[in-house]
Amino acid sequence: MYMKQMIVGVALVVVVVVAALISVNGQSSTCNVSMSDLLTCKPAVTPPNPPPPTPECCSVLSHADLPCLCPYKNSPLLPSLGIDPKLALQLPAKCNLPHPPNC
Numbered sequence: 001m002y003m004k005q006m007i008v009g010v011a012l013v014v015v016v017v018v019a020a021l022i023s024v025n026g027q028s029s030t031c032n033v034s035m036s037d038l039l040t041c042k043p044a045v046t047p048p049n050p051p052p053p054t055p056e057c058c059s060v061l062s063h064a065d066l067p068c069l070c071p072y073k074n075s076p077l078l079p080s081l082g083i084d085p086k087l088a089l090q091l092p093a094k095c096n097l098p099h100p101p102n103c
Helices: 002-022 035-045 055-063 066-072
Strands: none
Touching: 035 055
């Protein structure tokens, strides 16, 4: 159950990162997080040898309204934007975030 919740939470975070990448206006906001701030997490979800998430990335994720992101959890855009969903699924654990919502 914990793994399923973690996967859903990370998938939501990744969707926000994707939205940041396709946003025309870097100041746009989705689910209480600015798109430009979400770009701080992209290196941590980009293969082949991503660095750990930065403190800035983890701070951004900690302020996101994860339940708000639930509708975006199945976005097919991630791989096309160079984001590895498996790496994205690891972000909440790497950032020591509380359990994501059960979407």
